[in-house]
Each structure stands twice: as structure tokens, then as C-alpha cells.
Amino acid sequence: MDESGAILCYISSLKDMLDQVNEEIEANIQITREIESEIVKCTELESTFFARESELTKTLYVSQFEINGLVSVTNEARKSVKLLEEELCSLRTKREEMLKGMNNKREQFSMLCLEFQRDIDKGENNELVKLLSEKELFENEISLMDQKNDALKNSMLAFVEEVLQDLQDSNSGNGYYYTYPGYPLLLLFKGIIASNPPCFSIFLFLLTAFHFHLVL
Template sequence: MDDSGAILCQISAYKDLLDEVNEEIEQNIQKTREIESEIVKCLEVEQDSVTKESDLLKMLSMRDFELNGLVQIAATSRNSCESLACDLRLLQMNKDEIIKRISQKRDQFLLFSSQFQAKALSAENKELTILLSEKETLEKEKDTLNMKIDALQNSTKDCLGEILEEIQISNSALDINIERGTSENKELLNDMRELKILLSSMSPSEEFSS
């Protein structure tokens, strides 16, 4: 009878131990499920971060393309400005050359007129009248040419001045857009670095080992 009681006590102790083992197994199973749930959440966060990183890369590529386009437009505008300035200098040189030729012809005509007047005192009045008429015609043509040159110079200066002003304004706006694009690219790069840091800190293996 004593042996039976001891056996029953030992069986009861084994049962209690088995219950404790089963309870511990249940706790481990619950903990495993919680870990798996955390791993799924981490994977979802990682996938979302990868998607955001892809979007940021696309945005960065677009910003780089726009920035390169603005740089090219700015370079083209500067080249146009330089070309217009060169054209203005050529026009000024042509104007100076025309004025020089007119001045030379005028001096030659005045010299010829003075010499002719000295010799024509004894010449026929008809020839003198023709020469004086030609002189008057040449003077009128000279005045007309001077007026055309002045009008061309004023028109060219006004037109080129307006074009140069517009190009300068456009270049200023392009410089502002370029600076803005550069700043936005830096912000995108910072966001990408932060996402990479976040991804590296949420590694599933590290979560499971903890």
C-alpha cells in the first residue's frame, strides 16, 4: 500500500511537471507567433521603404534631368547674349566706317569745289549751275544717308538693349531655378540616406535574434 501511494505521488509530480512543460511550450508558441507577426510588420515596413526609395530615385532622376535642361538653356542664353553683343560691335564698326567714308568724300568734294570755283570764275554759267546742282544733290544725299544711319543705330541699340535685358532676366530666373533644383536634389539625397539607415536598423534577422 505504501508503494502504491509513492507511485501515485510520483505520477502526480510527473503530471505537474508535464503541465508546466506544456504551459511553457504554449508560451513559447505564443512568443513565436508574436515574433513572426513582428517579422511580417518589419517586412511590410521594409517593402514600403523600398517603394519610397524607388519613388525618390525616380524623382531625383527627373530633377537631374530638369536641372541639366536648365543648365543647357542658361548656356544657350549666355551664348546668344555674347553673339548679340558681337553683332552690336560689328554694327558700330560698320557705322564708324560709313561715317569715315562720308567724311572723306565730303572733304574731297569740298576740295574739288573750292578748286573748281577758283577755276570756274571764267567758265560758262551753265557748267557752274550744273556743278552747283550736283553739289546740292550730293549734300541732300549725304543728309539722307546720315538720317538713315542714325535711325538704324537708334533702332538697333533699342532692339538689342531690349533683347539683352530679356536675356539677363531669363538668365537670372534660370539661375534661381538651378539653385532650387540643386537644393531639392540635396534634400532627396538626405531622405534616401535616412531610408537606408531605417532599413538597415529594421533587419528581420536582428529582430528574431532579439
């Protein structure tokens, strides 16, 4: 009986131990499941991190490309600005040279004008004064000749009118002066005189001869 009790007690003890082991196994299994769940979560996080890292890497490459482009554009812009500054400096230099040349030419022209004026004031430019005097004399002579030509033209017109009036008065009543041979010629002379002929003396001579013929 004592041995059976001891065996039962031992078996009970083993059962308790087995139950404890089973509990520990269940606990370990639960822990393992939790660990696996955490591993899955970590794997998902790792995948998310990899995707984010890929996006960030892509963004980094794009940003680097843009930065390189901006750096290149900046360098070109600096070169262009430098060239423009050099060109502007050259244009300013040319402008200053042109202004300096213009000022020099203006000063030279002013000096020449002053010298020319002094020469005139001193009477050293007698040739110019002589030419100006001759020009004024010629202009006065031309004006006088124009006045004489106008007076001669008016006299000739009055003369022709007088001759025509004499013909009309001497042949009034029968209209004979219209058929008189010299009447058309007188009208022609009158028209020529009125149109400013180049030489009035010739027409004056012809009219005088014609009048002398009429008197005879």
C-alpha cells in the first residue's frame, strides 16, 4: 500500500510537472506568436521604410539633378553678366571717346569760327568782302533791270493798245479794221508782250517799224 501511494504521489507530481510544462509551452507558444506578429509588423515597417527610402532616394536624385541644372544656369548667367559688363564697359569707353572727339571737333570749329570772325573784323578777308559787295551790286542791278523791263512792257502794251484804238477810231462804223492786214499782227504782238518775251527791244523795234509803215 505504501508503495502504491508513493507511486500515485509520484505520478501526481509528474502530472503537475507535466501540466506546468504544458502551461509553459502554451506561454512560450503565445510569446512565439507575439514575436512572429512583431516580426511581421517589423517586416511591414521594413518594407515601408524601404519604399520610403526609395522615394527619398529618387527625390534626392531629382533634387541633385535640379541643383546641378541650377548651378549650370547660374554659372552661365554669371558668364553672361560678365560679358554684358565687359560690353557695357566697352560701350562706355567708346561713348567717352566719341564725346571727347565731338568736344574736340566742337572746340576746333569754334576756334576756326573765331579766327574767321577776327579775320573779317581785321579786314584780312577782303576777297570775301569784295564778293559780297559784288553780289549785292548784281542783285541791285537785276532788280533795276526787272523794274525797267516792267516799265518797258507796260509802255509797249500801251503803245499797241494805242495803235489798235487808232485803227478802230479811223475805221469805226464799217468794221474795216478787222480785215486790215496788220490787225492780226498787232494782236499777236500784244499777246507776246503780255507773256513776258525774253527781249523787249526786238519787239519794240518791230512795233516801231510797223507803226511807221502804218503812218506811210
